[in-house]
Amino acid sequence: MKVIIDLIEDMRNAIENNSDFFLRAMNLYETASGELVPSWQTDIESMKVDDKEKKLYIFLGVEPMGVPSVMEKLDALSNEQMMYEINLSYYKDEARRNAPIIGFGESFKDKKYLVFISE
16 A cells, blocks of 8 residues: 555655656556566546545546646645555446555656556
8 A cells, every 4th residue: 555655755756756757557467476467557647635535546547647747736735645545546347446556666768657556
């Protein structure tokens, strides 16, 4: 489980808030040998803070969010909200799923900052 402050700190350290990067989500699955392998990857289009559930939901879409837009939204949150869990909310098999973020990564070649789930 990752919280918002983890995302902010990793983004700052890994890509130094590079404005050329876009936020993307990648699903990883574990093979029989224990290796994590990507199964899909897509753009993240929006996010919403849910104060009742104490979570940040990020949503898939076709218009990718750039790192400056992400950081602007996250930097405006309160200290309490910085400790909210991050979940990726998406549809699979005609049902809404909310998967916790398990890690982060970056691709300098493709200018992508990635959040990982495992479903």
